[in-house]
Amino acid sequence: MIGFELLKTSSTGNARLGQITTANGIINTPVFMPVGTQATVKHVSHKILTELDAQIILGNTFHLYLRPGNKLIAQAGGIHNFMNWDKPVLTDSGGYQVYSLSEMRKISEEGVSFRSPVDGSKHFFSPEEATRIQQDIGADIIMAFDECTPYPCAFEYAEQSMKLTHRWLDRCMGYLKNGSGASQNQIFIPIVQGSTYTDLRKESALYVASKECPINAIGGLSVGEPAPIMYEMTENVTAYLPENKGRYLMGVGTPQNILECIDRGVDMFDCVLPTRNARHGHLYTKEGVINIKNAKWKNDFSPIDPDSTSDMSRNYSKAYLRHLFSVNEALGYQIASIHNLAFYLWLTSQARNQILQDRFKSWKGGIVDRLGQRL
Amino acid sequence: MIGFELLKTSSTGNARLGQITTANGIINTPVFMPVGTQATVKHVSHKILTELDAQIILGNTFHLYLRPGNKLIAQAGGIHNFMNWDKPVLTDSGGYQVYSLSEMRKISEEGVSFRSPVDGSKHFFSPEEATRIQQDIGADIIMAFDECTPYPCAFEYAEQSMKLTHRWLDRCMGYLKNGSGASQNQIFIPIVQGSTYTDLRKESALYVASKECPINAIGGLSVGEPAPIMYEMTENVTAYLPENKGRYLMGVGTPQNILECIDRGVDMFDCVLPTRNARHGHLYTKEGVINIKNAKWKNDFSPIDPDSTSDMSRNYSKAYLRHLFSVNEALGYQIASIHNLAFYLWLTSQARNQILQDRFKSWKGGIVDRLGQRL
Numbered sequence: 009m010i011g012f013e014l015l016k017t018s019s020t021g022n023a024r025l026g027q028i029t030t031a032n033g034i035i036n037t038p039v040f041m042p043v044g045t046q047a048t049v050k051h052v053s054h055k056i057l058t059e060l061d062a063q064i065i066l067g068n069t070f071h072l073y074l075r076p077g078n079k080l081i082a083q084a085g086g087i088h089n090f091m092n093w094d095k096p097v098l099t100d101s102g103g104y105q106v107y108s109l110s111e112m113r114k115i116s117e118e119g120v121s122f123r124s125p126v127d128g129s130k131h132f133f134s135p136e137e138a139t140r141i142q143q144d145i146g147a148d149i150i151m152a153f154d155e156c157t158p159y160p161c162a163f164e165y166a167e168q169s170m171k172l173t174h175r176w177l178d179r180c181m182g183y184l185k186n187g188s189g190a191s192q193n194q195i196f197i198p199i200v201q202g203s204t205y206t207d208l209r210k211e212s213a214l215y216v217a218s219k220e221c222p223i224n225a226i227g228g229l230s231v232g233e234p235a236p237i238m239y240e241m242t243e244n245v246t247a248y249l250p251e252n253k254g255r256y257l258m259g260v261g262t263p264q265n266i267l268e269c270i271d272r273g274v275d276m277f278d279c280v281l282p283t284r285n286a287r288h289g290h291l292y293t294k295e296g297v298i299n300i301k302n303a304k305w306k307n308d309f310s311p312i313d314p315d316s317t318s319d320m321s322r323n324y325s326k327a328y329l330r331h332l333f334s335v336n337e338a339l340g341y342q343i344a345s346i347h348n349l350a351f352y353l354w355l356t357s358q359a360r361n362q363i364l365q366d367r368f369k370s371w372k373g374g375i376v377d378r379l380g381q382r383l
Numbered sequence: 384m385i386g387f388e389l390l391k392t393s394s395t396g397n398a399r400l401g402q403i404t405t406a407n408g409i410i411n412t413p414v415f416m417p418v419g420t421q422a423t424v425k426h427v428s429h430k431i432l433t434e435l436d437a438q439i440i441l442g443n444t445f446h447l448y449l450r451p452g453n454k455l456i457a458q459a460g461g462i463h464n465f466m467n468w469d470k471p472v473l474t475d476s477g478g479y480q481v482y483s484l485s486e487m488r489k490i491s492e493e494g495v496s497f498r499s500p501v502d503g504s505k506h507f508f509s510p511e512e513a514t515r516i517q518q519d520i521g522a523d524i525i526m527a528f529d530e531c532t533p534y535p536c537a538f539e540y541a542e543q544s545m546k547l548t549h550r551w552l553d554r555c556m557g558y559l560k561n562g563s564g565a566s567q568n569q570i571f572i573p574i575v576q577g578s579t580y581t582d583l584r585k586e587s588a589l590y591v592a593s594k595e596c597p598i599n600a601i602g603g604l605s606v607g608e609p610a611p612i613m614y615e616m617t618e619n620v621t622a623y624l625p626e627n628k629g630r631y632l633m634g635v636g637t638p639q640n641i642l643e644c645i646d647r648g649v650d651m652f653d654c655v656l657p658t659r660n661a662r663h664g665h666l667y668t669k670e671g672v673i674n675i676k677n678a679k680w681k682n683d684f685s686p687i688d689p690d691s692t693s694d695m696s697r698n699y700s701k702a703y704l705r706h707l708f709s710v711n712e713a714l715g716y717q718i719a720s721i722h723n724l725a726f727y728l729w730l731t732s733q734a735r736n737q738i739l740q741d742r743f744k745s746w747k748g749g750i751v752d753r754l755g756q757r758l
Contacts, residue, residue, distance in 0.1 A: 339427070
């Protein structure tokens with residue numbers, strides 16, 4: 009049945025093993041979801057995503073609404089058909105991107121009006137509209153329309169914003185209840201807000217939990233706050249979210265962040281870091297981070313990473329990849345993007361193995377500090 | 384043994400089947416060589432080039448000399464090791480690129496001095512130096528250092544330039560004879576020049592033929608002259624080049640150009656068109672050329688090309704590829720580049736089949752006009 013199932017909880021710490029059943033297949037959790045903003049993971053073909061065992065990819069409603077348009081995607085038979093990806097897809101609600109427009113948007117009780125960064129045209133997202141667009145796009149998992157507060161954020165604003173997010177959540181769910189059958193197969197995820205305030209986070213978590221959705225999300229983190237605050241807030245929220253429901257921490261993070269938050273009971277992650285940092289030459293490995301642009305790799309003819317699950321990283325040398333970056337060749341960004349996704353997907357699959365054997369906490373302890381080292 | 388072997392000649396027209404044996408494998412001709420200017424075919428991994436059955440790729444000495452440098456490539460154990468490609472490689476001599484610098488270079492009897500377009504530093508290529516650099520790079524097939532005349536070109540300049548190219552050819556060969564053993568496994572190709580003047584082309588072809596190299600090249604075409612002139616010059620030159628030696632027409636061309644020149648007795652081709660035009664959204668197919676940016680493909684959800692040997696072109700839709708181009712996503716350039724290379728490699732493999740069955744001329748007649756149509 010479509011939804012989340014908790015399979016196992018660690019005896020030390022809160023790492024969990026779970027399974028999400030969607031209309032397009034099963035997702036084993038903890039899971040990292042590569043970000044495919046514009047219906048493509050930048051530089052990476054779907055064949056390679058499949059080879060790397062990506063279980064689900066994420067699309068951004070805001071971008072897809074602007075181009076190619078949700079109606080066109082619906083006409084194609086949904087996002088899976090449109091982008092030639094038959095495994096699960098999650099779309100965000102567009103909230104985060106709309107707020108990122110800052111000067112170009114205006115929030116009211118009704119929703120958010122904004123100007124397109126593509127052509128300056130006027131648009132309006134309400135909770136109902138954002139949900140309807142996500143129905144057109146047809147992802148397996150869709151998100152509530154929320155306000156994502158910046159960091160830092162004054163308590164008063166954070167409180168007002170959280171309450172608005174809660175009212176909008178009710179409107180999204182009201183729309184879904186009264187809406188078309190298109191949502192029947194979609195998992196809807198409400199989002200906890202409350203900035204960095206423990207009380208607000210608790211209030212929001214309890215409110216969201218009361219909706220009894222199969223998966224709950226934690227939003228408004230990884231927006232610039234120090235990692236210890238992010239961990240504290242995550243812990244604070246997971247304590248109030250039901251055990252038997254999935255937990256998605258939005259927009260997180262580094263490999264260390266992911267392991268720390270798995271340890272705090274999170275099941276799902278997405279982040280642009282592996283692909284964006286790849287395009288800047290930052291490569292994640294078990295031993296730490298390589299900046300491939302560094303002169304020290306100039307004549308290092310050893311493999312990029314002999315342990316990678318990406319054959320490119322096992323077969324191409326550091327010197328070759330550095331050359332591609334220094335002459336700005338697309339194959340370099342491709343190799344690096346695939347490398348980092350392979351690493352994130354390997355890391356989460358390792359995490360699942362370790363949880364299965366109830367060794368996650370000690371495994372994490374042995375690996376996490378190394379991950380952030382500069383090589 | 385390293386060199387060229389003529390296997391079959393058509394009974395109608397001059398299309399030929401041949402085989403080039405190199406230190407890194409055998410090449411069946413007629414062959415199209417994808418261009419990997421900076422030790423990478425733009426956007427395309429070597430794994431995919433292998434899947435598409437690319438038999439050989441071309442590197443540009445000028446670019447490789449500047450970055451990463453021929454010494455670094457030698458240190459890596461040669462271009463094959465450096466770029467992780469174990470099949471044959473051909474390098475040009477750098478002549479064409481140096482001349483393209485126009486304002487930034489100066490030609491003398493001794494060679495060409497030029498400024499690096501990367502950092503403005505001063506450099507000098509002589510025939511000996513260009514050959515030595517190609518030995519460092521270590522391709523299977525290397526080219527003479529020539530002057531490539533522009534189109535149009537006054538007779539007097541074309542004649543002087545051709546004679547200079549001939550003197551430089553002697554210097555390249557003198558250097559190879561007296562040079563290091565590194566060249567033993569490299570096939571050296573001299574180049575016919577003479578612009579669009581029949582007499583000069585004949586004189587140059589006879590001079591080049593007298594060197595008895597395993598393969599001879601035709602340079603100075605596809606530089607802006609009308610196709611009929613290119614065909615006429617090619618015909619004129621192949622008439623004077625020995626039958627039992629390979630023939631390489633440099634920098635040609637469109638699919639139609641390639642079929643017409645195979646029919647005129649050419650065995651080897653290279654061109655940036657398939658990959659460069661791919662990045663502009665021009666896709667070659669059996670039925671003609673698709674401009675994927677055209678609005679007519681906006682909601683065409685049919686495969687890019689159901690007949691393509693690239694699985695991407697069979698699996699992704701025109702509407703999806705058009706979307707990727709309209710939002711400037713790298714995967715679009717990747718899909719299109721692979722599509723066009725797949726088409727060129729399929730076309731030349733078809734040409735080989737047709738020659739084998741002695742049906743090339745009629746097959747070409749049936750297909751060639753369609754290839755240029757706009758879809």
